[in-house]
Amino acid sequence: MNFFRVRYVFLLVILSLFARGASAFEDEHSAHEHGHASLTIVQEANEIQVVFESPAMNIVGFEHSPSTPKHRAKIKDAQTSLSDVTKLIQINEDAKCSIEHTHITSALLEDDEHREGEEHEEKHDHDTESSHSEFKAEYHFDCANIGAISEIKVDFFDVFSGIEEVDVQMITESEQRLLEIKPGNASIKF
Numbered sequence: 001m002n003f004f005r006v007r008y009v010f011l012l013v014i015l016s017l018f019a020r021g022a023s024a025f026e027d028e029h030s031a032h033e034h035g036h037a038s039l040t041i042v043q044e045a046n047e048i049q050v051v052f053e054s055p056a057m058n059i060v061g062f063e064h065s066p067s068t069p070k071h072r073a074k075i076k077d078a079q080t081s082l083s084d085v086t087k088l089i090q091i092n093e094d095a096k097c098s099i100e101h102t103h104i105t106s107a108l109l110e111d112d113e114h115r116e117g118e119e120h121e122e123k124h125d126h127d128t129e130s131s132h133s134e135f136k137a138e139y140h141f142d143c144a145n146i147g148a149i150s151e152i153k154v155d156f157f158d159v160f161s162g163i164e165e166v167d168v169q170m171i172t173e174s175e176q177r178l179l180e181i182k183p184g185n186a187s188i189k190f
Contacts, residue, residue, distance in 0.1 A: 034058060035164035037156065039181075041188065043172040048097065048141040048149075050089060052082075056108055056133040058162035063133040066108060075108050081159050082137040089139060090153040096144035106135040149190045157183040 037054035056063045059082075060074040081087070082104045091097045143149065156163050168188060170177045181188065 035162065037163050037166045039154065039156075039166050039168045041152065041168065041170045043146070043149075045173075046143050046146045048091070048143060048146075048152075050139040050141070050152075052088075052137045052139075052156065054135050054156075054160070054163060056106060056135055059135045059160050060108070061162065063108075075106075078106075078135060079104055079109060082135060085139050087159060088155050090155075091141065091143070092148065092150050094145060095149040097141040097149075098143075100140045100142050102140075103138040104135070107133045108135075151190060152188045154181070154186050154188070157186055
C-alpha cells in the first residue's frame, strides 16, 4: 500500500514539473519575437493536427496594414505558401497521411480583404500599424497507418527566410515533448 502512495506522489510531482516547464516554455515563447515561430503537433488516434504561428514580420517582412499593391501581393503570396502543405510539412510516406483541411488566419488577411472593398484606399479607419500581426496556419491530417510515423519534416525555414527558429510542442498519445528546430535541423522524430 505504501508503495502505491509513493508512486502516486512521484507521478504527481513529475506531472507538476512538466506542467510548470510547459507553462514557462509557453510564457517565454508566446511573446511576439521576430525570427521565432511556434509549431504545435498533436496526435490523437489516427489524426495529426499541426498548428503553426509566426509574427507577420517573419512571413511578409512587415506587420502593418497593407498600404501598397506590393504589400497586398506579399500577403496573398504568404497565404498561398501557407496553404501549400506539401511544401511545408512532410510525414514519412508509410504512415499514409492525407491532408483533411487547412485553415490560414491573420489580421493582415482580414485587413487586406476589407481594404479591397474600400473605394478610397487613402482612408484608413483601422490601422494595425502599432499592433503585432501574426499568421496562424492549422493543418489537419488523417493517417491510415499512424503507427508508422517516424518523423515529420518541416520546411518553413526554406519558404520563409525571416524564420530563424521554431519552438515545437509535441503531444502524442504516448509522450509530450518541447524542442527547438532551426534551419538544417528541421526534422521532428516521433
